[in-house]
Amino acid sequence: MVQSITSTRKDQIKEVAQNMFRERGYAATSMRDLAAAIGIEPASLYSHISSKESLLKEICFSIAKEFFEAIAPIQANDSDPLTKLESAIIAHVKVITNNVDAAAVFLHDWRHLSGPDLTKFKRMRHEYESFFREIIADGVKQGVFRDAGDKFMVLTLFSALNWIYDWYNPTGNLNVEEIAVKLGEIIINGFKNNTSS
Amino acid sequence: MVQSITSTRKDQIKEVAQNMFRERGYAATSMRDLAAAIGIEPASLYSHISSKESLLKEICFSIAKEFFEAIAPIQANDSDPLTKLESAIIAHVKVITNNVDAAAVFLHDWRHLSGPDLTKFKRMRHEYESFFREIIADGVKQGVFRDAGDKFMVLTLFSALNWIYDWYNPTGNLNVEEIAVKLGEIIINGFKNNTSS
DNA sequence: CCTACCGATCGGTAGG
DNA sequence: CCTACCGATCGGTAGG
Numbered sequence: 113m114v115q116s117i118t119s120t121r122k123d124q125i126k127e128v129a130q131n132m133f134r135e136r137g138y139a140a141t142s143m144r145d146l147a148a149a150i151g152i153e154p155a156s157l158y159s160h161i162s163s164k165e166s167l168l169k170e171i172c173f174s175i176a177k178e179f180f181e182a183i184a185p186i187q188a189n190d191s192d193p194l195t196k197l198e199s200a201i202i203a204h205v206k207v208i209t210n211n212v213d214a215a216a217v218f219l220h221d222w223r224h225l226s227g228p229d230l231t232k233f234k235r236m237r238h239e240y241e242s243f244f245r246e247i248i249a250d251g252v253k254q255g256v257f258r259d260a261g262d263k264f265m266v267l268t269l270f271s272a273l274n275w276i277y278d279w280y281n282p283t284g285n286l287n288v289e290e291i292a293v294k295l296g297e298i299i300i301n302g303f304k305n306n307t308s309s
Numbered sequence: 310m311v312q313s314i315t316s317t318r319k320d321q322i323k324e325v326a327q328n329m330f331r332e333r334g335y336a337a338t339s340m341r342d343l344a345a346a347i348g349i350e351p352a353s354l355y356s357h358i359s360s361k362e363s364l365l366k367e368i369c370f371s372i373a374k375e376f377f378e379a380i381a382p383i384q385a386n387d388s389d390p391l392t393k394l395e396s397a398i399i400a401h402v403k404v405i406t407n408n409v410d411a412a413a414v415f416l417h418d419w420r421h422l423s424g425p426d427l428t429k430f431k432r433m434r435h436e437y438e439s440f441f442r443e444i445i446a447d448g449v450k451q452g453v454f455r456d457a458g459d460k461f462m463v464l465t466l467f468s469a470l471n472w473i474y475d476w477y478n479p480t481g482n483l484n485v486e487e488i489a490v491k492l493g494e495i496i497i498n499g500f501k502n503n504t505s506s
Numbered sequence: 507c508c509t510a511c512c513g514a515t516c517g518g519t520a521g522g
Numbered sequence: 523c524c525t526a527c528c529g530a531t532c533g534g535t536a537g538g
Contacts, residue, residue: 143516
């Protein structure tokens with residue numbers, strides 16, 4: 113019913129959809145649920161979007177863009193693997209905590225994309241992960257990180273980072289910066305090669 | 310069509326359901342999909358189960374039971390927090406990797422439980438997490454773990470562990486034991502208080 | 507375990 | 523953005 117001043121109706125649909133998709137899942141959210149939450153008739157949604165899946169597509173790809181933009185400055189920069197990984201972790205965590213709903217949809221409901229969108233999504237995700245994998249591989253090569261296998265380490269890294277949306281509470285007593293830094297510390301400490309220290 | 314010798318039709322339904330729920334999600338899996346995969350008519354499913362949700366319930370609670378059984382011997386034992394956490398992590402990871410499908414359903418689709426089952430599920434999960442939280446709190450108190458806040462640490466711990474179902478491949482080149490131990494090492498190393506070393 | 511079927515709900519369209 | 527509506531599919535039951 114109430115529409116914020118800066119957002120169009122389409123943005124509002126996207127926001128409400130993100131929230132409902134996160135809470136109930138894409139498949140379990142009907143267009144009727146969505147319309148009711150916004151306060152319009154179900155059929156009216158189609159004046160702004162072309163299909164339920166197109167809505168999912170937009171959510172997934174716009175948050176993907178945020179992830180890439182967040183790591184771009186780090187990619188450009190040529191610091192050591194440790195500093196680089198630390199910045200990348202913080203950047204990644206910030207994107208998630210600043211967009212919990214969209215991040216949850218991105219991390220789960222992408223499965224419901226189909227055809228070329230699904231293919232494109234997987235390609236992007238792989239590219240994104242490669243950035244982290246390379247930093248880790250460099251760190252291992254330079255002896256700063258223990259060698260647990262870079263593939264395994266990336267998986268562990270994203271495992272630790274990607275579950276945040278499940279428990280992060282924007283109104284809780286930990287702020288984004290604190291979470292990002294603390295989480296980064298724990299993981300990096302876990303990766304560090306301290307057999308030699 | 311083909312029914313394994315040791316399992317009843319009901320077990321078979323449960324197994325196929327676990328797999329389909331994991332792959333497509335509970336809401337996106339229809340009883341018709343399930344019946345087709347088994348090779349019987351949709352209506353015939355109801356000779357063995359009472360409803361779609363009861364199937365979800367059985368999956369969620371039987372894996373919950375496995376989690377509790379896995380940590381029971383560790384609970385009984387009174388070793389130091391470090392050893393205890395290590396064993397608990399390994400036990401937890403083993404349950405997940407030995408039951409990837411059920412674990413995925415347990416970790417995600419429990420949301421679709423309702424009424425008293427949902428309440429009971431949440432209570433059990435909280436109890437399970439408390440076991441880990443206490444070990445961590447002890448470790449922090451004794452100075453073996455850094456103090457990042459035990460609530461935050463448990464969240465980080467489960468974040469790192471619970472995503473495994475998403476990438477673990479039973480036919481891959483890492484076996485369960487290796488994954489469990491390596492993952493445990495990384496996390497515990499991350500928790501360790503090495504400012505004093 | 508099957509045939510036959512139910513009411514409810516789904517995503518989406520036509521036409522204004 | 524709404525009214526009116528479509529064909530398809532849903533979980534599940536009756537009765538054998």
